[in-house]
Amino acid sequence: MSTKNGKNTKSGLHKVMEETSVNLTDRVAIVTGAAQGIGAVYARYLALAGCRTIIADVNDTLGRKVEQDLNQEGCSTEFVSIDVANDKSVCRAVNSIAERHGRIDILVNNAALFSALTKKPFEQIEIDEWRRVMQVNVDGTFLMTKAVMPHMRRAKYGRIVNISSTTVPMGRGNYLHYVTSKAAVLGITRSVAREVGEDGVTVNAIMPTLIETGVDTQVVNAATFDYILERQSIKRTGQPEDLARVLLFLVSKDSSFITGQTIVVDGGGIHL
Numbered sequence: 278m279s280t281k282n283g284k285n286t287k288s289g290l291h292k293v294m295e296e297t298s299v300n301l302t303d304r305v306a307i308v309t310g311a312a313q314g315i316g317a318v319y320a321r322y323l324a325l326a327g328c329r330t331i332i333a334d335v336n337d338t339l340g341r342k343v344e345q346d347l348n349q350e351g352c353s354t355e356f357v358s359i360d361v362a363n364d365k366s367v368c369r370a371v372n373s374i375a376e377r378h379g380r381i382d383i384l385v386n387n388a389a390l391f392s393a394l395t396k397k398p399f400e401q402i403e404i405d406e407w408r409r410v411m412q413v414n415v416d417g418t419f420l421m422t423k424a425v426m427p428h429m430r431r432a433k434y435g436r437i438v439n440i441s442s443t444t445v446p447m448g449r450g451n452y453l454h455y456v457t458s459k460a461a462v463l464g465i466t467r468s469v470a471r472e473v474g475e476d477g478v479t480v481n482a483i484m485p486t487l488i489e490t491g492v493d494t495q496v497v498n499a500a501t502f503d504y505i506l507e508r509q510s511i512k513r514t515g516q517p518e519d520l521a522r523v524l525l526f527l528v529s530k531d532s533s534f535i536t537g538q539t540i541v542v543d544g545g546g547i548h549l
């Protein structure tokens with residue numbers, strides 16, 4: 278196998294086989310928000326498991342860098358510029374992916390306004406900022422799900438994984454737009470799952486705790502990490518790979534009887 282014909286190298290597949298037995302050869306996956314942070318790691322794991330992986334992001338520079346790095350590792354990935362909050366951008370990108378590859382098997386609705394946000398009391402959140410968070414985090418999930426569905430229904434197969442957050446059950450303060458948007462993602466997960474189960478499409482959510490990504494953000498600092506860690510049963514900070522392994526399970530054949538569910542990945546943060 279080689280990168281030239283769009284397949285993963287043997288060494289790439291072997292790397293992921295050390296982590297998981299999931300084999301996704303010939304599947305086509307879209308990961309939104311994959312230009313940095315956790316999304317880039319989701320893209321890497323899917324690609325190393327054999328998927329033709331689309332890195333879909335509004336950030337062209339970082340997205341192309343992830344594409345280049347993964348292809349150098351022997352993966353089969355491509356960057357596609359997309360604004361998930363914009364209906365036209367979503368339709369254009371999804372249709373061109375479907376035309377080029379003939380299928381869309383997996384969608385990871387990961388793009389969000391997260392590291393770009395600042396925390397503030399809810400009375401200080403202006404309506405424009407509130408709407409922008411809803412547009413990206415909620416409309417984005419809705420629009421992407423709608424756009425891929427005809428392709429999944431036609432194939433009678435699909436795996437959609439939405440990304441929520443433990444800030445929802447925590448009811449974390451000074452973060453109302455974000456927390457509300459991530460609660461809406463759970464509503465989308467439960468309701469869409471009901472409508473597409475007969476078409477072989479599963480829709481599930483991952484609910485991560487605070488994850489160490491190395492991306493600069495004003496919403497998280499060292500004290501936030503300490504606060505979360507103290508409350509976890511497993512005494513280490515969550516890593517993107519902890520989520521990526523769960524993602525591989527949720528998009529594999531092994532999870533075909535699981536839909537509408539939320540998998541909490543939080544190191545046992547039972548006292549949150």
Ligand SMILES: NC(=O)c1ccc[n+]([C@@H]2O[C@H](COP(=O)([O-])OP(=O)(O)OC[C@H]3O[C@@H](n4cnc5c(N)ncnc54)[C@H](O)[C@@H]3O)[C@@H](O)[C@H]2O)c1
Pocket residue numbers: 309310311312313314315316333334335336359360361362386387388389390391392393413417440441442443484485486487488489490492
């Ligand atoms: N990092 C954490 O601790 C944590 C915890 C719980 C949940 N999450 C969720 O996990 C996901 C990834 O988190 P992260 O830390 O990697 O976030 P991040 O802020 O580092 O990255 C978000 C990505 O989404 C992209 N994006 C933003 N707006 C977009 C748009 N309109 N269209 C397309 N792409 C857009 C950004 O360019 C960026 O690449 C998010 O949904 C986040 O809410 C993160």
